[in-house]
Amino acid sequence: MKDPVEKRIIGLFLVVLAMLSGITVASLRNIQRSAYSIDLVNQSHALISEADAVFSALNAGDAALWSHLLSGDERDQAAARRAYAAAIEHLEVAKALTRPGSPAHDEFLQLDPLVARRGELATEAIKTRKATGAADPGQLSALRGGGLEAIQDCLERVKAREQALVRERDKESYLQAQNTRWIVFTGGAIHVLVLAVLYYLIRNTLAARRLVAETLTAANERLDATVRERTRQLEEANEALVQENLQQRWSNQALDHQLRYHQLILNSIEDMVFVISKVANVVRVNPAVTRRTGFESQELVGGPLQRVLIPAPATPGAETPAKHERILAALKAGHDLLDSPGFLQSKDGQATPVTLNLFPLRDRDKIVGGVLTIKAGQTSAAPPAR
Amino acid sequence: MKKQILLIDDEAEICELLQQILAREGCEVSTASTGVEAKRIVAETPPDLIISDLQLEDTDGLSLIAEIKQTLPAVPAILLTGVLFDPETILETLRKQSVTYISKTSSLDHIRAEVRRLLAK
Numbered sequence: 001m002k003d004p005v006e007k008r009i010i011g012l013f014l015v016v017l018a019m020l021s022g023i024t025v026a027s028l029r030n031i032q033r034s035a036y037s038i039d040l041v042n043q044s045h046a047l048i049s050e051a052d053a054v055f056s057a058l059n060a061g062d063a064a065l066w067s068h069l070l071s072g073d074e075r076d077q078a079a080a081r082r083a084y085a086a087a088i089e090h091l092e093v094a095k096a097l098t099r100p101g102s103p104a105h106d107e108f109l110q111l112d113p114l115v116a117r118r119g120e121l122a123t124e125a126i127k128t129r130k131a132t133g134a135a136d137p138g139q140l141s142a143l144r145g146g147g148l149e150a151i152q153d154c155l156e157r158v159k160a161r162e163q164a165l166v167r168e169r170d171k172e173s174y175l176q177a178q179n180t181r182w183i184v185f186t187g188g189a190i191h192v193l194v195l196a197v198l199y200y201l202i203r204n205t206l207a208a209r210r211l212v213a214e215t216l217t218a219a220n221e222r223l224d225a226t227v228r229e230r231t232r233q234l235e236e237a238n239e240a241l242v243q244e245n246l247q248q249r250w251s252n253q254a255l256d257h258q259l260r261y262h263q264l265i266l267n268s269i270e271d272m273v274f275v276i277s278k279v280a281n282v283v284r285v286n287p288a289v290t291r292r293t294g295f296e297s298q299e300l301v302g303g304p305l306q307r308v309l310i311p312a313p314a315t316p317g318a319e320t321p322a323k324h325e326r327i328l329a330a331l332k333a334g335h336d337l338l339d340s341p342g343f344l345q346s347k348d349g350q351a352t353p354v355t356l357n358l359f360p361l362r363d364r365d366k367i368v369g370g371v372l373t374i375k376a377g378q379t380s381a382a383p384p385a386r
Numbered sequence: 387m388k389k390q391i392l393l394i395d396d397e398a399e400i401c402e403l404l405q406q407i408l409a410r411e412g413c414e415v416s417t418a419s420t421g422v423e424a425k426r427i428v429a430e431t432p433p434d435l436i437i438s439d440l441q442l443e444d445t446d447g448l449s450l451i452a453e454i455k456q457t458l459p460a461v462p463a464i465l466l467t468g469v470l471f472d473p474e475t476i477l478e479t480l481r482k483q484s485v486t487y488i489s490k491t492s493s494l495d496h497i498r499a500e501v502r503r504l505l506a507k
Contacts, residue, residue, distance in 0.1 A: 246407050247494050253400060254491040261468060 005205045012198050016191060023187040030180045037169050037176070043097060044162040044169070047104060050094035051155040051162075054111070057087035058118060058151065062143065065122050069135035077126060084119055091115060094158075107158045114147040114154070272344075272354075274372040275361070278331055280305045280324050283369060292376070294347035309374070310351060312341040327358055327370070334360050334367050344374065352376060388414040389505050392433035394424045394450065395466065396443050400490070404437070404497075411498060413505070421445035421453075428454050435504055436463040437488075448476075451485055462504040464488050 061083030068076035091111055098105035125139040266273060266286050272293075275284035282300045290297055293308055300308055311324045330337040337358035343351040354374045361369045391408055395401045396419045405415045416431065418424035421444045427433075436454060438447035451463045465480065465487040480487055486504065488497055 242410070246403070246410075249403055250407070250494050250497075253403060257468060257490050 003205075005201055009198060009201055009205075012194050012201070016194050016198075019187055019190060019194075023183055026183045027180055030176050030183075033176055034173060037173050041166050041169050041173075044166045047094060047097050047162050048159050050090050050097065051158050053090040054087050054094065054115075055152060055155050057083050057090055058115070058148065061087060061118075061122070062148070065125065065143065066140075069125055069129050069140065072129065072133070080122060080126075084122065087115060088119075104158050104161060107154050111151060111154050114151045117147050118151075269373075272374040274305065274309070274374070275369060276305055276327075276331075276372055277369045278367065280327055280331070282308070292346070293344065299347075305372075308345055309354075309356070309372075310343040310345055312343065327372070330358050331360055331367060331370050334362070336360070342374070344376070388412060389434040390431055391415045391435045391437060391501070392418065392424060392427055393437045394418045394421070394442065394447065395439040396420070396441075397439070400439075400466075407494060407497070408501060411501065413501075419443070421450045424450060425454065428458065432458055433461060435501065436461060437466060437501075438463065439466045440468065448479070448483070448485070452483055455483065462486070462507060464500060464504065466490055 061080045064076045064080035064083055067073060068080060091108060095105060095108045098108060121139070121143050125135065125143060128136045128139055269286060270288055272289045273286040274282055274289065277283050282303055282305055285297050285300055289295070289300070289308070293300075295308060305324055305327070306322075309324070311321050311326070313320050324342075326337060326340055337356075340356050340358070342354050342356050344354045345351050354376050356372055356374045359371045359373075360367045361371060389412070391413045393401055393404055393408070393415055394417070395404070398419070401417045401419070405417055408415045413435075416427050416433070418427055419442075421442055424436075424438070428436075436451060438450055440447040442450065447465050451465065455461065455463070463483075463485045465485050467487050467489050486500060488500055
């Protein structure tokens with residue numbers, strides 16, 4: 001889809017082209033007319049010239065004839081004959097220059113008998129001169145008249161008509177030239193006007209496009225700046241994330257490290273260690289427990305402590321308590337229980353006297369359970385009766 | 387010119403993590419998992435800083451640092467220590483050998499600050 005301004009410019013160029021074509025056609029036509037008119041003018045001039053020549057030749061012939069008639073000189077006679085022949089010849093040329101049926105042609109046709117009559121008079125006069133040896137005054141008088149005035153009048157009419165035609169054609173030529181000038185000047189002025197409009201349109205279009213380009217460039221620069229800023233922010237955010245990730249990984253490593261070493265310490269202890277809940281259920285045991293009792297840790301974790309550790313009776317011979325009352329009381333009170341007696345019962349049912357120590361586990365001043373360390377050793381309590 | 391750091395630890399994860407962290411500080415980090423490998427790297431490319439774990443497969447970090455310092459006495463060194471190790475007990479030894487210690491549970495910021503401080507010397 002073309003721009004409307006572009007369409008207008010193309011339209012104006014087409015107008016300019018059409019005008020140029022029009023001016024060219026009009027100019028060519030005027031040149032052709034002018035050439036034709038020049039031909040006609042030349043023809044008229046030729047006709048006038050031939051008319052003058054006819055009259056001049058007749059006059060020359062008459063002059064030579066008079067000389068011959070008066071002097072009898074043969075050379076004058078010959079000159080008279082040549083002059084009359086030339087007159088006839090010019091008359092024929094003049095007739096040939098005119099279109100049959102035209103007034104000029106008719107005028108020249110009328111001259112034929114008059115010129116022939118002049119010839120006849122001349123011939124008669126020459127014969128009389130030869131016969132008598134002197135010119136006949138009557139014939140001389142006839143020669144003086146002899147239709148010469150009629151010939152002259154006729155030729156003058158032809159000349160006058162042709163001169164009028166020449167003037168008319170001159171006027172026409174002038175008008176054509178004026179016309180051509182007007183066409184050229186008007187065309188030129190309109191061209192200048194159209195070119196000025198074109199210049200205005202092109203200049204405006206270029207200015208508008210420049211403005212659009214500048215706006216676009218400014219928008220692109222703003223966009224670039226925004227993108228740069230956003231990229232910078234993203235890079236910063238990414239850098240922060242990378243740092244956070246590294247920090248996280250390092251912290252995890254540190255935590256894992258700590259956990260592994262704490263576990264290593266706990267697992268390396270040869271004394272049995274139980275982590276119990278507040279109601280004396282087993283939460284965790286160290287490998288020494290599984291080695292000494294034959295229980296797997298999963299068999300003990302989640303179950304009651306008395307499954308593997310039997311509480312000692314309060315007094316020798318008394319009945320074995322169903323619960324670890326002293327442990328539960330110590331956990332409840334939040335104090336340590338040291339060197340307390342008990343019996344470790346292995347998976348095969350064998351009971352071994354042990355000494356146990358309980359340390360309550362505090363999480364922010366709240367007792368969440370306890371750590372029980374057990375050492376194999378003698379106790380004064382009697383083995384449990386099962 | 388990038389600063390060269392030699393990192394010696396038999397735990398590949400720690401090596402990789404510290405290598406990334408120190409590379410982001412603009413350092414070129416070489417890693418070794420044993421004392422022998424560390425000494426070979428030192429011979430090829432003398433480092434600007436040594437960071438060594440205490441417990442290695444073929445030696446301990448303190449001995450390794452002492453050995454390297456015989457040829458490169460001015461090179462600063464950091465001993466990476468685990469939670470089992472109590473550096474306070476051998477503080478005097480560390481001070482004599484001009485060795486800084488950093489716990490593996492220290493924060494990254496602390497590690498970076500120590501590295502920058504020692505490299506700026």
